[in-house]
Amino acid sequence: MRSHFHCVLRSSVLLAASFPTVVSAAHASTPDGTGPSWQPLAMQAIEASEYHVTWQGTTLLGDGHGALHAANRAQNLRTYFTDGGIRLLPRVPAPERGKAWTFGLALTGWGRGGAIDAAAAVAPRVNGDRVEYVRGAITEWYVNDARGLEQGFTIADAGPSNEPLRVEMRVTGTLQPRLAAGGDAVDLVTARGEITLQLDGLHTFDATGRALPSRFEATGSTLAIEVDDRGAVYPIEIDPMVKSPSWSLVGPQFVANFGYSVDGAGDVNGDGFDDVIIGAPYFDSGLLDAGRAFIFYGSSLGLGVEPNWTATGSQALANLGLSVAGAGDVNGDGFDDVIVGVPQFDNGQLNEGAAMAYYGSANGPSTAPNWTGEGNQASAYAGLSVDGAGDVNGDGFGDVIVGAARFDNGHTDEGRALVYLGSSAGLGTVAVWTAEPNVVGAHFGSSVAGAGDVNGDGNDDVIVGAPELAGGQTDEGRAYLYLGTPMGVSPIASWTAESNQPGARYGNAVAGAGDVNGDGLDDIIVGAYLYDAPQTDEGRVYVYYGAIGGPNPGASWTAESDQPGANLGTSVSSAGDINGDGFADVVAGAFGYDEGSLINAGRVYAFEGSPIGPGFQPAWFANGDQSGAFLGTSVASAGDVNGDGASDVIVGAPYVNGPSGDEGAAYLFLGNPPPMLGDLDGDGTVGAADLGILLGAWGQWGVPADLNGDGFVDPADLGLLLGAWTN
Numbered sequence: 124m125r126s127h128f129h130c131v132l133r134s135s136v137l138l139a140a141s142f143p144t145v146v147s148a149a150h151a152s153t154p155d156g157t158g159p160s161w162q163p164l165a166m167q168a169i170e171a172s173e174y175h176v177t178w179q180g181t182t183l184l185g186d187g188h189g190a191l192h193a194a195n196r197a198q199n200l201r202t203y204f205t206d207g208g209i210r211l212l213p214r215v216p217a218p219e220r221g222k223a224w225t226f227g228l229a230l231t232g233w234g235r236g237g238a239i240d241a242a243a244a245v246a247p248r249v250n251g252d253r254v255e256y257v258r259g260a261i262t263e264w265y266v267n268d269a270r271g272l273e274q275g276f277t278i279a280d281a282g283p284s285n286e287p288l289r290v291e292m293r294v295t296g297t298l299q300p301r302l303a304a305g306g307d308a309v310d311l312v313t314a315r316g317e318i319t320l321q322l323d324g325l326h327t328f329d330a331t332g333r334a335l336p337s338r339f340e341a342t343g344s345t346l347a348i349e350v351d352d353r354g355a356v357y358p359i360e361i362d363p364m365v366k367s368p369s370w371s372l373v374g375p376q377f378v379a380n381f382g383y384s385v386d387g388a389g390d391v392n393g394d395g396f397d398d399v400i401i402g403a404p405y406f407d408s409g410l411l412d413a414g415r416a417f418i419f420y421g422s423s424l425g426l427g428v429e430p431n432w433t434a435t436g437s438q439a440l441a442n443l444g445l446s447v448a449g450a451g452d453v454n455g456d457g458f459d460d461v462i463v464g465v466p467q468f469d470n471g472q473l474n475e476g477a478a479m480a481y482y483g484s485a486n487g488p489s490t491a492p493n494w495t496g497e498g499n500q501a502s503a504y505a506g507l508s509v510d511g512a513g514d515v516n517g518d519g520f521g522d523v524i525v526g527a528a529r530f531d532n533g534h535t536d537e538g539r540a541l542v543y544l545g546s547s548a549g550l551g552t553v554a555v556w557t558a559e560p561n562v563v564g565a566h567f568g569s570s571v572a573g574a575g576d577v578n579g580d581g582n583d584d585v586i587v588g589a590p591e592l593a594g595g596q597t598d599e600g601r602a603y604l605y606l607g608t609p610m611g612v613s614p615i616a617s618w619t620a621e622s623n624q625p626g627a628r629y630g631n632a633v634a635g636a637g638d639v640n641g642d643g644l645d646d647i648i649v650g651a652y653l654y655d656a657p658q659t660d661e662g663r664v665y666v667y668y669g670a671i672g673g674p675n676p677g678a679s680w681t682a683e684s685d686q687p688g689a690n691l692g693t694s695v696s697s698a699g700d701i702n703g704d705g706f707a708d709v710v711a712g713a714f715g716y717d718e719g720s721l722i723n724a725g726r727v728y729a730f731e732g733s734p735i736g737p738g739f740q741p742a743w744f745a746n747g748d749q750s751g752a753f754l755g756t757s758v759a760s761a762g763d764v765n766g767d768g769a770s771d772v773i774v775g776a777p778y779v780n781g782p783s784g785d786e787g788a789a790y791l792f793l794g795n796p797p798p799m800l801g802d803l804d805g806d807g808t809v810g811a812a813d814l815g816i817l818l819g820a821w822g823q824w825g826v827p828a829d830l831n832g833d834g835f836v837d838p839a840d841l842g843l844l845l846g847a848w849t850n
Contacts, residue, residue, distance in 0.1 A: 174194070174268045175193070176193045178192070179191075179192040182203055183201065184203055184210060188205075190205050191254060194214050194804065194806060195214065195267055195272060199213050200213070200271070201213065204254045204265070205247075206244045206245065207227075207244050208244075208293070209265065210226070210227045211227070211228075211272070211296075212224065224296070224298055224313060224319050225297050226295075227295035228274075229293045230258075230261075230292055231291050231345075233276070233278065233288075233289065233290045233291065234282075234288075235284075235285070235286040235289060239289065242258050242263075252266055253265065253266050260278060260279040260280060261276060261279070264276075281357065284352045284354075284355065288350045288352045290348045291346075292346045292347070293345060294311075294345070294346050295344065297313065298312060298313065299344070300341035309339045309341055325361065327350055327360065327361045328360050329357065329358075329360075330355075330357060330358055331356050335351060335352055335355055337349065337350040337361055369425055369771075369792065370425055370426045370791035371791070372788060373779060373786050373787070374779075375403075376406055376407065378784065378785040378786075379406040379785075380777040380778065380785060380786075381406075381788060382403070382756070382776055382788050383402050383403065383756060383757060383777040384401070384444060384464075385400070385401050385757045385758070385774065386399070386448045386449055386759040387399060387400075387760050387761045387762040388449045389449045389451065389461075389762065390421075391459050391460070391483035391484075391487055392431075392458065392483060392486065392487045393457060393458050393484075393485055394420070394422070397763050398418055398421050399421070399764065399773050400416060400417065401773070401775070402416050402444025403417070404442040404443065404444045406436075406444070410437075410441075412436075412442055413440075413443060414435070414436040414442045414443030414465065415433055415434065415436065416434045416444040417430040418432040418433070419431060421761075421764030421765060422764075422766075424765065425793070426791055432487050432490075434481060434488075434492070438468060438469060440467050441465050441468050443464075444463060445465075446463070446507060446508050446509045447462070447463050447509070448462050448463075450462040450480055450523050451522075451545070452521045453482070453520055454520065454545060454546070454547060454549040454550075455545070455547055456482070456484070458483030460480055460488070460521070461488060462478055462480045462481075462510075462523050463481070464476070464505075464507060465477045465479060465506050468497070468506070470497055472499065472500055472503075475498035475499055475501060475502070475503050475504075476503055476505030476507065478506040478525040479494065479495050480523065494543075494552075496543055496552075500530055503527040503530040504529045505530075506526075507527065507528045507529075507569060508568060508569060508571045510524050510571050511523055512524040512583060512612075513576075514545075514582070514583050515544070515607035515608075516544065516582065516608065517607070518544075520546055520547070521545045522583075523542070523545075524541070524572070524587075525541045525543070525554075526538070526539075526568025528567065528568045528569040530568070534561055534563045534565075535563050535564065537560055537561060538559065538560065538565055538568040538589060539558070539559050539568055540557065540558050540559075540587045541556065542554060542556040542585065542611070556605075556611055558612075558614070564592075564593075565589040565593075566589060566592075567587060567588075569588055570588035570590070570630060570631060570632050571585065571586070571587050572585065572586050572634045573635050574586040574645065575635040575636075575638075575647075575669075576607075577606075577644060577646065577673065578669060578673050579644050580608075582606070582609065584604060584605060584606045585607070586604050586605075586634075586635070587602070587603045587605070587633065588603075588630025588633040589602070589630050590628040590630045592621075592630070595621070596624060596625040596627075597625045597626065598625065598626045598628060599622045599623060599625060600629030601620070601629065601630055602629065602630040602647075602649045604617055604647065604674065617673050618673045618674050620678075622654060622663075624654060626653055628653045628654075629654070630651070631651065632652070632693065632695045633650070634647070634648045634696045634697060635648070636648045636709055637699065637707025638669075638706070638707050639666060639706060640732060640736045641705065641732070641733075641734055642668070644669030646666055646667060646668050646669050647667050647674060648664060648666050648695040648696070648711075649695070650665075650692025650693065650694065650695045651664075651665070651692050652691065652693045652713075653690065656683050658688075660687060662683065662691030662715075663682070664681065664683075664692045665680070665681050666678065666679055666681075679736060682711070682730065682737075684713045684716065686713075688717070689713040689715050690713050691712075691713040691716075692711060692713075693713060693755055694711065694712035694755060694756060694758045695710070695711045696710050696758050697710070698729055698770060699763075699770025699771075700769065700770050701795065702742075703769045703796045704731070707732050708729055708742075708770075709737050710730075710772055712726075712727050712754070712756060713755055714755045716755070718746040718748075721746075721752075722750045722751065723751050723753055724746055724747030724750060724751075724754060725747040725755045725756070725776060726744055726746050727744060727745050727755045727758055727772075727774050728741040729744070730742060747779075753776055754775075754776040754779075756775050756776065757774070757777075758774050758775070759772070765793065767793075769794030772791070773789060773790070774791075776789070800830060801843060801846075802847075804816060809844060810849065813844060814844060814845075816828055817836060821836050822835060822836060822837070823835070823836050830843045830844060831843060
């Protein structure tokens, strides 16, 4: 009998594994501009070569010994295969930002019950694309590719199944295993409790495809997989994966709901790296539920573990941070600004709400709001949603849009949206544009967003959702698009769309999508999180392509969750360009998604743009790892926080339980830039080591060092490498 144990270790830096690098031939040409395209083939060869296993005479382990080595740029992993097991560390370390870590994993034994056979230390060997540790009846093997570091165990004979089958491993390094809910995932955490790697999605099957009960165990430094293989037909396969992000942070306080809102902040301190803003609307600072917003600065090393800026509500129950957004540069000083919603702010009227803007500078945003716009009506809840509007009138200053979803003006709770223009003095004190739906209970302004320039006239446009508007069906919802003009936002919506299904709540989330199909016009996204198609409340996301005359009335693209109660469309956003192919991508949250036994864990999906629009299958998804985490309550493009040329994604899970409960959490997933031409060893630079690889392959045919794809390694390839030299 043979049994197969199969798991995948993936680094926390990941969108990369699921956002494959795409180089479009349409954007490529020969060096002299003639002949067939060479870059796609060359890039594919380079990308594949990055993951090859090589010998390193001098390693970063500091033990003075050489070792087999595999770099993994997609996952920011560097793996050394030693006699005592594998050792992992970040491919690009960041010790000064608290991001240095090491992780070791070594098989110590396998068997059943009290009869665990010890696994001796052996030297690894390369067998094709695998690294193997052969120990008699058990072979441990690894494969390194863009998906991550895949680990497997092949056991020749497991013996009678009178007790569960068990594989035991020892964890070393600075990360420790922490069992997640249900026993089907293990977080590998720092001493601060921050998740750096995660073994997730433990699924076990026998040779007939029958699922077998299995679980992780984590005790101290021992990590084990236990399988109930009674009646199993061998071989069996165990397949956990790591889908952890590059950065994660649990909120600082009990029931703070950190991550309820997230967004890219732009570059608020002018250092060339994009930053992120995160809201915790139920944060207490001596005042119950006053709320707090946090900004984390980007850098070449990613985000830090401590906020660089905070703003705290000054009133109990004000809920500052229920909405947060990047505002663009509203005063034209070269620094991006942010806007924060405080929907239960009181200043003469109870729960009138407000939006507050903080202007960026070389030292970061101001500590006190530079501008405040209030609802000026009791229970208007201004600031329930906020966003940067882009530049709606073409004057070169960023503008903002604010939603007041319960504003009354002849119709109870109809809602209102307001636009404030930027200027050299900052945002104006009076809204230059307001709109209302004139429908009772529509809650117009529950979601607002800058739409980009959907009609190509040079002015940015805005989109507003009214999720409880009845336009023939109760609570079907409606979205409205208003075009920007040199005079400001048009008073009449140029486009509207509805779900045409009772209770769908279409428009609960709206966003600009960027240009998902590369036609030069921006597109828009709308969520309907209670849509049935046919699963009850599975949710739906709609994309409408921009056009000179405005979007078509029918959706150009839709996606559904295919799980009852998953609520896809809870949140929607452009993801930016996460794979560096020149097309904007789409990200959407399904906060009610159930992952196995984890109820309402939540899920986030990303769909990659292309010349024909977003793909119909998600390029990537990530699941919450706790019941009731509600991952995907908020999603947004983070911009490019580490300056690698690919957009990143920020996601909120506001009901994650930390040590206290409902602290909430936020997660950053890094995009995957195209590989660097000439980086043959995958270390992120082009230098002497790459030159050595190329010279060692001189004259050979069909090898990765053939940078121009002409079949041979020759002077043309040497010229390309030297032209890309970085160290």
